[in-house]
Amino acid sequence: MFKPVVQEEVSGCGIASAANILGKTYQEMKAIANAMDIYAEDELLWSDTRYVRRLLGHAGVETSVDETPFESWSALPDLALLAIKHHQENGKDFWHWVVFKRLEGKAFVLDSASYLPSNIRTDFDEMQPRWFIEIKGV
Known part of the structure; x- marks a missing residue:
């Protein structure tokens, strides 16, 4: 099949997900992100959707405008970013x-x-997504 990108930083899931969509390595995607002032250490990368949208948009990838609530695995588009392990810290979503x-x-x-x-x-039953962003044109 292919080798998925593994995040090289504890908080690098947004960068790694963009790399998985774009077919880049973690280091390539991290360099692009850093050049755009997007850093894995910034908690906004995993508490705000604008950052991954910017990364993907920079590569010419279109995303859905809004987050769509997850209903079922079969209802998902063929390519999507999913938010799993949803939790709140001090009233903020992560x-x-x-x-x-x-x-x-x-x-x-x-x-x-x-x-x-x-x-x-x-292992779909284990992941429990909250919502998704459709990825178009890849």
Whole structure:
């Protein structure tokens, strides 16, 4: 299949997800992000959708305007950013970015977390997405 990008920083899931969508390495995507004043250490990368939208938009990738509430895995578009592990800290929303893909009818999630035994996931019941952003034109 292909080798998913694994985040190289604890808070680098947004950068790694963009890399997984764009077919870049973590280091390539991090250099692009840093040049745009987007840094993995900035908690806004995983508490605000504008940063990953900017990264993808910079590469000419169109995203849905709004976040769409998750209803079911079968209702997802063929390519989407998913917000999983949603939680709040001091009243602020945070999440972990992952990429949902459907290729030739087979669905899977690219999860960049370095602690996983496999970064290609099909354990859908374990992930519990909150919402998604559709990725278009890739």
